[in-house]
Structure formats: structure tokens, C-alpha cells
Amino acid sequence: MSKKTKKATAVAEEEIDMNNTETSAKQSKKAEKKISEIEHLSNELQNEKDRYLRLFAEFENYKKRTGRERIELFKTASEDVMVSLLPVIDDFDRALKEIEKSHDDNLYKGVELISNKLRETLKSKGLEAVGTQKGDIFDAEIHEAVTQIPSPSDDMKGKIIDVIEKGYKLGDKIIRFPKVVIGQ
Numbered sequence: 610m611s612k613k614t615k616k617a618t619a620v621a622e623e624e625i626d627m628n629n630t631e632t633s634a635k636q637s638k639k640a641e642k643k644i645s646e647i648e649h650l651s652n653e654l655q656n657e658k659d660r661y662l663r664l665f666a667e668f669e670n671y672k673k674r675t676g677r678e679r680i681e682l683f684k685t686a687s688e689d690v691m692v693s694l695l696p697v698i699d700d701f702d703r704a705l706k707e708i709e710k711s712h713d714d715n716l717y718k719g720v721e722l723i724s725n726k727l728r729e730t731l732k733s734k735g736l737e738a739v740g741t742q743k744g745d746i747f748d749a750e751i752h753e754a755v756t757q758i759p760s761p762s763d764d765m766k767g768k769i770i771d772v773i774e775k776g777y778k779l780g781d782k783i784i785r786f787p788k789v790v791i792g793q
Contacts, residue, residue, distance in 0.1 A: 684780075691736050692784050695777060698728065702775075739776035741787040745769045752776070753786040760792025768792055 701724040708717045741752060746768055755773055760766045769789045776787030 687734060688779055688782075688784055691731065691734070691777070691779055694727075694731065695785055698724075698731075699774065701727065735780050737778050739778055739783060739787050741769065741772050741776060741789060743769055743771060747789065747791045751783065751786065752789045752791075754791050755788045757791050757793045765792040 701720070704720055705717065705724060708720055739751060744765070747754065752769070753776075758770060760768070760770065768791065770792045771790040772787055773790060774785075774788040776783060777785045
């Protein structure tokens with residue numbers, strides 16, 4: 610090989626090396642761009658997944674909350690009806706006491722049947738009387754003290770002397786506290 614040919618070959622090899630270097634630099638830049646684009650898309654995908662999970666959890670909480678609110682609405686609606694019927698029950702109790710004094714057995718039995726029917730219907734809907742009797746210990750969580758009087762004996766101090774008005778509960782919630790007189 611002649612010197613010219615060697616020189617031409619060397620120049621051609623240098624150009625090829627330069628082209629390869631430029632090509633590899635371009636390829637590495639393209640690879641870096643693709644990697645950064647993949648990382649960006651991966652981060653974006655992760656953010657969207659997190660957003661989806663949050664929205665899903667929020668929707669589940671919304672469904673639970675609306676379900677509870679709906680149940681509460683039904684409870685409070687029936688509670689309002691029950692509270693409005695309590696004076697009717699009190700009237701039946703007073704009527705039965707007065708009719709008992711008149712000694713009219715047929716009238717007493719008729720009113721008692723109607724009273725029992727109303728009470729059983731309300732009981733089937735969850736209404737219960739709060740069991741309060743004379744001599745029970747006063748509990749501010751359950752009873753409403755209307756007045757205090759000097760106790761007839763030492764053992765009646767802090768206890769219920771008289772029940773003025775019966776109390777009722779609907780399920781576990783007291784809707785009317787029993788009104789009582791307590792001894793001091």
C-alpha cells in the first residue's frame with residue numbers, strides 16, 4: 610500500500626470513528642430522552658394510580674356515610690312519631706285510673722284493650738318503657754329530677770320517691786326521660 614492509500618484509509622477510519630462517536634452520542638442522547646420520558650410516564654402513572662385509589666376510597670366512604678345517614682333518617686322519622694304518641698299513652702294511663710274508680714268493668718276492659726293494642730304496636734316498632742320504680746337509686750343519665758323533697762327515711766336519701774311521668778326509649782336511645790321526685 611502506498612502512503613496515499615494509507616493516508617486515505619486513515620482519514621476514512623477517522624471519519625468513521627467520528628461518525629460512530631456522533632452516532633453513539635446521538636443514540637445516548639436519544640436513550641437518555643427515552644429513559645427520562647419513561648421515568649416521567651412512570652411517575653405520572655403512579656400519580657394517577659394514587660389519585661384513583663384516593664377517589665375510590667372517598668367514594669366508598671361516601672357510600673357508607675350516605676347509608677348511615679339514610680338509616681339515621683328512618684330512625685329519627687320514627688322517633689318523631691313515637692315522641693308525638695307518648696302523650697296519648699299517658700292519656701290512656703290516666704283514663705284507665707279514672708275508669709277504674711267508676712267500677713264500670715266493660716268500659717275499663719274496652720279502653721284497656723285499645724291501650725294494649727297501641728302499646729303492642731309501638732313495642733313492635735322498638736318502643737320500650739324505661740323501668741323506673743319508687744325506691745330505685747337516682748341516676749342522672751337515665752332519670753330527670755323534677756324536684757327534691759326531704760326523704761321520709763334515711764334509706765330513701767338519693768333514691769326515687771315518686772315517678773311523675775314514665776320514660777321511654779327507642780332501641781338504645783332514651784327519647785323521654787322518666788320525670789322523678791328524689792329524696793334528700
